[in-house]
Amino acid sequence: MRLNYTDPENFLNRECTWIKFNERVLREAMVPSNPLLEQLNFIAIAASNLDEFFMIRVAGVKHLIESGIKHIDISGMTPQEQFEAIQDMVHKQVQQQYAYYNIIRNKLRENGLQFIHVSDLNEEQHLWLESYFEREIYPVVTPMAVDSSHPFPFLSSLNLNLAVLLRKKQCDISVKTAILPVPSSVIKRIIKVPNTGVSNGTEKKFLFLEDILGAFAEQFFLGCDILEVVPFRVTRDADLDIDDDAEDLLIEVEKSLKKRRKGASVRLELAYSSSRMLKEFLRRELQLEEKDIYMISGPLDCKVFFSFVGTDGCDSLRYPPAVPQPSYELAGIDAPDFWSAIAKQDIMVHHPYETFTTVENFIKLAATDPNVLAIKQTLYRVSSRSPIIAALAEAAENGKQVTVLMEVKARFDEENNIFMARKLEQAGCHVIYGIMGLKTHSKITLVVRHEENGIRRYVHLATGNYNGKTARIYTDVGILTASTLIGVDASSFFNLLSGYSDPPQWNKLAVAPINLRESIYQSIEQETSLARQGKKAVIIAKMNSLLDKAVITKLYAASAAGVQIKLIIRGICVLRPGLPGISEHIEVHSIVGRFLEHSRLFYFYNGGKEDVFISSADWMPRNLNERVELMIPVEFPPHKERIKRILSLYFHDNVKAYSMNSDGTYRYLAKERKNEEPVHAQRQLQYEAEEKNDEIKHKNKYF
Structure with missing residues (x-):
């Protein structure tokens, strides 16, 4: 009997398997062998993953439902079935996330790190907080009324806000609504409280910015009684709609980035303490369904803990340093001998165990070596302070031919990549902004060098991005080679990217x-x-x-x-x-x-x-x-x-x-x-x- 390998029953749903992956990430928050602050870091990683999942994947499923297209996925599920499965699994996952957070919070307190409420402050600390609020917070916050003359404001995706219910003190029975934006982009969201009075000097106590705003909300609404203050956050559709037939891809991407900020709402996160009235008000204004609302029993947006993990004086609560090592295959080889070392044999580097500096030095050396004629490179995600960008710019200024394919459609790195691309152009590099209809995700650098026996090509090929920051936390493998056949393929590859060349007969590369x-x-x-x-x-x-x-x-x-x-x-x-x-x-x-x-x-x-x-x-x-x-x-x-x-x-x-x-x-x-x-x-x-x-x-x- 012939087996039907393509039967939907033989496959799992993509979105559900991703949620299972995030469960594995979240589970690391409860692994005892992980230091306590690293456990908290996994809470932040899982939260960050969920943000992107909603902005892209959940938004996509919603689009399918709204379109009415009868799309069946690889596992045989309709869009509506996928949406229901996603919501069921993620609601449970979020509950688990905050159950884990509360366990970690209690353990942090035992280790001298305590998240407190404004009501927990002693008299001296209250005086300090009043002064801090007046100096640092009050001047930058703008309250937004919501009524017949003030329509519900547009709230940016992932920004934290406070919904406020209030009533005028002069016998006004009507309840009014307002929004207080939490200015966490300009003020630290987790604020250390000074130890004063009878406080234990070894303890570190912290307040969340939204709690401070809530405690002082009446300062923004003089003459009103504050009835309710609730933190909430909106997640919006962030997928870019890019016209690949546009005459200028760069301008098209920039236009799409502006639209991203105004995408439709796909999720509302709301503090568990919210009243039914406030919850329904936000649901209606944001045009969401009941299942799109996530009631949160803890601080919203756990990505805030990424910065908290680095709290000074807590080394014992973090992983011991894992220092990337020099490439042992290049041990004892100085920069001028780098070329001969690669020409002699291929060099393999394994990040983050071996330092990414090896790759950066390869490009830096190429930029300054008078015998190097040309550098060609693909860039997908680069750090904002990339030594590679600086080296490529220097190479162009030194008169070398520098060609860079900068993928401006790399999701959530579009703005940084556009900025870097323009910086390279200003230095004299030839920059290609991707290929129509395709994203360029390959990782390749070609260096063309004049030597005694003629032209020799040096190539770096890798599994990961040219990003020194992520190379410290992502595992990736790269190869440096002077293979003639790979060099020929590399030249053909860049000709394919930059011109009208037909695909060649490849010697080694699969493309x-x-x-x-x-x-x-x-x-x-x-x-x-x-x-x-x-x-x-x-x-x-x-x-x-x-x-x-x-x-x-x-x-x-x-x-x-x-x-x-x-x-x-x-x-x-x-x-x-x-x-x-x-x-x-x-x-x-x-x-x-x-x-x-x-x-x-x-x-x-x-x-x-x-x-x-x-x-x-x-x-x-x-x-x-x-x-x-x-x-x-x-x-x-x-x-x-x-x-x-x-x-x-x-x-x-x-x-x-x-x-x-x-x-x-x-x-x-x-x-x-x-x-x-x-x-x-x-x-x-x-x-x-x-x-x-x-x-x-x-x-x-x-x-």
């Missing part, structure tokens, strides 16, 4: 949306064929998300043929492992730890030849069809062994790993394997990087 999908198919089918011949067949793949139906169908066929498939997928996974006759040979693990797992690594046994790849692409339709992506073969034997070792460590992790069940739920492997020797992949990789660096220092000391 989406040209041939990357077909390359993945070929590798999976190769293992399937070997398994059907009774030979050993293995696929190990690590990525952020797995969503592509056609690729999953190939994996199901491979599993049914007997291929052993091990998947390490951090987030979305709509594949169902363990289905009889379909995915019995597929295991799915997920690692959630101190660092965000971002690297895309792939291994195919191939009859013992062992094909290894790194890539910028997840196996999702958008990556394979709608983005410019790269997959690169790793052929240098020591690097193949390094990546095999990384994959093995991740798959055997029994400290931070989860295993997926066929119904989409996850098991925490630490509970199942508590009697085994602990394997903590991230900690082990950090330890090994430090150990190698210590060995090199020790060797250099005596030789």
Whole structure:
């Protein structure tokens, strides 16, 4: 009997699997081995994830419902069914989030960090707060009345506000409504209270800005009695509607960014203490349904804890420093010898265990080396103070040919990327603003250098962005190479991006949306064929998300043929492992730890030849069809062994790993394997990087 691998029952819903991922993030807030402030940080991460989820994914589902289009997802769910499943799961998750927060808050108090209310202040502290309010807060807050002559104001997405119910003192029986914006963009939202009077000098006490505003609300409404003050926050649709046929893509993106700020409401978060009257008033004004309202039993917008985690004097409540180490493959090599080192053999760097400075120095050296003729680079997300931007600008000022593809459609980085692009243009760089209809998500730098034997190309290829800030917390792999064939491909790739060149016959690179999908198919089918011949067949793949139906169908066929498939997928996974006759040979693990797992690594046994790849692409339709992506073969034997070792460590992790069940739920492997020797992949990789660096220092000391 022929199996139907494409049956909707063989797939999970994308949105529900993402919510399950965020559950795993949130669960880290209750892991005792995580220091207390790091537990709070996971609360903030989960909150940040939810914000983006509502702005993009929930907004998208709402659009589908409103459009009336009969769209059925990969798992057979209608938009309305998806919306109901999302709301049910997220309401429960938010309740769990604040239950965890309240547990952590109590533990923080035991460790001398206390969130208090204005009513908890002693007399001296009250005097201090009155002075602080008058000096710092009152001058910047503008109350907004809501009545027949003052329509409900437009409230920006994710900004915190106070809804106020009040009544005139002079026997006025009518209840009026007003809005007080919480100015957390210009005043710290968590404010340290000075220790005075009988306070314990070792304690650190903190007030939330919205609590202070609420306590002093009558100062903004003189002659009124304050009946109710409730914090609330609106989340709006933030997906950009960009016309790729526009004559000027940069102007089109800037126009869309202005529209983003005024998107339709998709969520209302409201303090649990709110009256029914106020809740209904806000629901009506924001045109939301009852299920769109989230009643919060704690501080709204837990992203505020990102900054609080760095509170001075609390090192024991945070992870010990994890210092990125120098690349051991470049040990003892000074800048002038950098080129010869890469020409001699490929160099692999593994972030954040090895420093991103290696990549920054590669570009800085290219900018100042008189023998470098040209630098070409793709940029997707860059930090606001990027040394790479400075180096590229310097290179152009030094007379080199500098070409940068700056992806101005990188979600939530659009404004920063536009600013950086203009900065590069002013320095004399040639800047390309993406390709019509596609996002450029590839990570590649090409340096063209004149040497004794002619022109040589040096290339950096990676799984992660050229962002030194995220490179300290995201796991990614990069390769520096002087391979002639990869260099030729790199030149062809940039010609494809910048001009009208037809795709070439690629030597080494697989490029989406040209041939990357077909390359993945070929590798999976190769293992399937070997398994059907009774030979050993293995696929190990690590990525952020797995969503592509056609690729999953190939994996199901491979599993049914007997291929052993091990998947390490951090987030979305709509594949169902363990289905009889379909995915019995597929295991799915997920690692959630101190660092965000971002690297895309792939291994195919191939009859013992062992094909290894790194890539910028997840196996999702958008990556394979709608983005410019790269997959690169790793052929240098020591690097193949390094990546095999990384994959093995991740798959055997029994400290931070989860295993997926066929119904989409996850098991925490630490509970199942508590009697085994602990394997903590991230900690082990950090330890090994430090150990190698210590060995090199020790060797250099005596030789």
